[in-house]
Amino acid sequence: MSALFPVVVRDVMPEGVDCIRLRLAAAPGQGTLPRFAPGAHVDVLTPSGLVRQYSLCGDVDDPGVYELCIKREAASRGGSDSLCRMVDKGMELHISPPRNAFALPVAQHYVLIAGGIGITPLLSMMARLQRQGADWTLYYYTRTPDQAPFRGRLLVAPYVNRVHMARSLKQGYPAALAHPEADTAIMLCGPNGFMQAVSSHAIAAGWEPEQIHTEYFCPTEAAPDDEEQAFEVILARSGRSLTVPPGQSIADALMAAGIEVNLSCEQGMCGACVVPLLAGEGAHRDMVMTEEEQACSIALCCSRARTPSLTLDL
Ligand code: FES
The missing domain is CATH 3.10.20.30 (Beta-grasp domain)
Structure with a gap:
């Protein structure tokens, strides 16, 4: 594990129906938080003693605060659940420096596709792309669009016209996948089955596998x-x-x-x-x-x- 350093929980807020959002600041005497790029995540030592990875979903240009969104996972081994139950404002947590396995590539156009909590690494990407004047579109699939994490933020954002929400892939795959385009990057994050379905659909439609960039939250099945x-x-x-x-x-x-x-x-x-x-x-x-x-x-x-x-x- 990377070396961990202390941070202080500045705020704990509900996000959607089954998530919490944490705002973390540098602990006294620790200097400033390390900078990060869109798509980065940190390790968090949870109160259960398990280490979990969470995407940084705040503004990459605000070096003073890290934002994380954590979903309650009743069927998990307890890492995320312990954070949701036990974390409180003012508490100290230990996290790793940011690491990025889902960096934005250079492209002319971007198609961002999220399933549920997979929206988290895409949030900082959207802010960055919008600021750069890039051409991008978000497709956000969530079973409960009315109560989805970050719905409020998305609805009041200046880029709301770029955001498409749907309940499931049964309502249709992202329209942008119908016509493969060179110089377009697909950024895909969500549950494994969702990602595999979207990837297979895109490849069948003619997209190159190298155009599809993914981040998984839980492992796929290993080889025998x-x-x-x-x-x-x-x-x-x-x-x-x-x-x-x-x-x-x-x-x-x-x-x-x-x-x-x-x-x-x-x-x-x-x-x-x-x-x-x-x-x-x-x-x-x-x-x-x-x-x-x-x-x-x-x-x-x-x-x-x-x-x-x-x-x-x-
Ligand atoms: S330790 Fe995470 S990919 Fe190997």
């Missing part, structure tokens, strides 16, 4: 373990090599050899453990990188090898 083989990892900077046996991650093998690894979600979702891949072909199981990025990088917490060895820039 019974296909795992041992492989060698070579560390280019020291020349050391070690074996990664079946059932062990590259990260575990490195740490067992006394090598420090930056870990956070350990599920291929956050990008904390991604390192440059110099040689060999990865069997990628992360959900943060595009295919292009996976050709030259690998997530140590979850991915394995398609070749007998991998050479890492470590």
Whole structure:
């Protein structure tokens, strides 16, 4: 996990029917909060002791405050739920510096697509794109549009004419997906099934996979373990090599050899453990990188090898 630092909860507010919004400020004596770019997230050490990742949904140009939105998850292991139940104004929390595995690429047009709480990383993108005078559209799918998180903010925003809300994909896929366009980036975030449905629809309509940028909140199903083989990892900077046996991650093998690894979600979702891949072909199981990025990088917490060895820039 990245080093955590203290922040103070400045405000706790309800957001929609089942979310809370936190405003966090630097703790006394801690200086200013690190700057972040649209799409970034932070790790939060929740009162339950579990670390969870949350997108920064506030204004990237307001360095004084971080905003997070947390959904109550009755079926979760308790991290988000403990925040919703126990966090209070004035309380100290510990968070990581911002990390960005969902950065806005350079494009002529942007199609932003959110399912439910997947709206959070898109909020800072909208503000930035609007300020830049970019051409963008938001499609926001939520089961309860009248009580959806950030509905109030969206309805009074100067860009409300760019926002389309619907209850579900049964009402139709985003109209902008019907006609693939070069120089357009699709930014997609929401539940796994929603994202897979939208991605499949877009690719069937003729969009290139590299145009679809995603951020997942929970892991997709991993590849079956019974296909795992041992492989060698070579560390280019020291020349050391070690074996990664079946059932062990590259990260575990490195740490067992006394090598420090930056870990956070350990599920291929956050990008904390991604390192440059110099040689060999990865069997990628992360959900943060595009295919292009996976050709030259690998997530140590979850991915394995398609070749007998991998050479890492470590
Ligand atoms: S630790 Fe989050 S992707 Fe590996």
